Amino acid sequence: MSELLARHRAVMPSWLPLYYESPLEIVSGKGARVTDADGNTYLDFFTGIVTNMLGYDVAEVREAVERQIAKGVVHTSTLYLIRSQVELAEKIARLSGIPDAKVFFTNSGTEANETALLLATYARGSDEVLAMRGSYHGRSFGTVAVTGNKAWKNSSLSPLNVHYLHGTDHASPAFRGLTEQEYIDVCVADLREVLDTTAPNVACLIAEPVQGVGGFAMPPDGLYAAYKEVLDEHGILFVSDEVQTGWGRTGTSFFGIGNHGVTPDAMTFAKGLGNGFAVGGVVARGDLMDGLKALGVATFGGNPVSMAAAGATLDYVLEHDLQGNALRQGATVTEGLRALRELACVKDVRGKGLMFAIEMVDPATGEPSSPLAGKVLEATRERGLLVGKGGVHGNVLRMAPPLTLSSEEAAEGRDILLDAVRAVAGQA
Structure with a gap:
């Protein structure tokens, strides 16, 4: 492994982090377990950064991908009709709860959030965006601009005019003495002040229902509903970043924003939907999605292989009640x-x-x-x-184990965590 690590450091960027004092190479997996190059087997509670949502070597996903590859077509581009893309978009639009929803597929969550920001800023004719302190929305120029976590923010330069809101800092000295409702009231009052004093024409608020990279920090349920009342008064759009919270992972709602009783104008998604295959996208109100005047394509977004994997993954989630x-x-x-x-x-x-x-x-x-x-x-x-x-x-x-985690595996992982922390x- 030392030889591979040396080669990695020679050709990969220094800012690309690796876990562990002795980084590991995962070479195989089955269910919720993976095996490294030295033959060690692990219970996986992180799933490739919240991505292998069903675990590893899932027959239904593998077979769907194999059937598509056997047809000899792995790519056609969005210039041609792709049946599996349309079918998946229909399912996602229906599940989203967004009225007259339309879907655009990308390769990643970063691209999905870039698309949502483009839709919102174009619709509102504004470069002003509200985002949350502690947030993470991607590694591109635009998504770094709305990321409120300095550990992942390489540049203060920005194509957007961003204002950061409170929402996941209830434990900070300024707010820790407040009840949840008092904290929500203070956050809403701060939002009103931001709009009254420094943000004359905001395009949207983009927010994660649970902040992934931010350490699974989360606002109290109901905060975004309270925020949305204010946003609606000003015509400001709301984008829910569901890259890590989608598809039932929170257990109490299919999309994370459901815990707040809110239907956003747009939601972004990626990661778990493909169970390891590259897929992302935006589901938004039809008028918002159709609002762009210039042409656009996604060369690899929504390609037939990724669509086969994503369609099989979503079907598996629904048929096996993985949210439950x-x-x-x-x-x-x-x-x-x-x-x-x-x-x-x-x-x-x-x-x-x-x-x-x-x-x-x-x-x-x-x-x-x-x-x-x-x-x-x-x-x-x-x-x-x-x-x-x-x-x-x-x-x-x-931790974000596969949604297929068994009772025995849940208890095993819990007990290991208890022992390790102690x-x-x-x-x-």
Whole structure:
């Protein structure tokens, strides 16, 4: 592995992070488990950054892809009709709840968010965008501009005029003494002040129902409904970034924004829909989607192979009620992990469905501790579990297992996490 690591560092950019002191190469997988090049097997609670939504080697997805490849057509472009693309768009439009919805497919969440920003700014004739503190929306110039997480923000240069809102900082010193409703009221008052004083013509608010890279930080349910009342008064559009929260992962709604009782003007999606195949897109009100006057295509977006994978994945989610499974298995894990709140080095355990996180802090100061989170990352690997790491300060362990996770696997992962965090706490 040292030889491959040296080759990686020689030809890949230095800003491309690798997990672990000794990075691993995953070479095979089945269900919720993967095997590395040294023959070690792990229970995977991070699924390729919340992407292998059904797990690995799922027959229904594999066979759908194989059938398409066997036809000899892996690409035609959007200049030709693609039956599987139309069929998938019909399903997504129906599931979205957005009136007269239309769908545009891309290759990634970054591209999807770029498209949504283009739709909104064109429709409103404005470059002003509202975004959330702590957010992440992609790595391109436009999506970095609306990202509120400085660890992933390479440049202050921006094609957009962005104003950042409160919503996931209830625990900060300014707000920690407030009830959830009081916090919502303060956030809404701040939004009104932003609109009254610094933002004369806002195009849209773009927001994640649960902030993925931000360490699964989440606003209280109902905040976005309260925000939308204000947005509607001004004609401002609302874009829900569902790249990590879509397809039932939160357990309590099919799209994350459903927990707020809101139907947005547009939603972006990617990651889990293809179960590892590259697919992203936007579903939006038909008038908003049709509003662009210039022509546009996505050369690879919605290609027949990705559509075959995505269609099979979505069918599997619906036919097996994976949203319900996410709710059940997520409760098994999160309720068990709450015992960790007794530790001085654990600030919080939070989650919705199969999105849950552990926030690590220095036990002496209470300040965010990325090193302690790194130690837990290593400790879970040693015990046969893969997890993720994030948060604005890099101090959050974040987990998003396959939606197919069994009760036994949920309990196994929970127990490994409990043991790993307690072991690190004993050394802190």
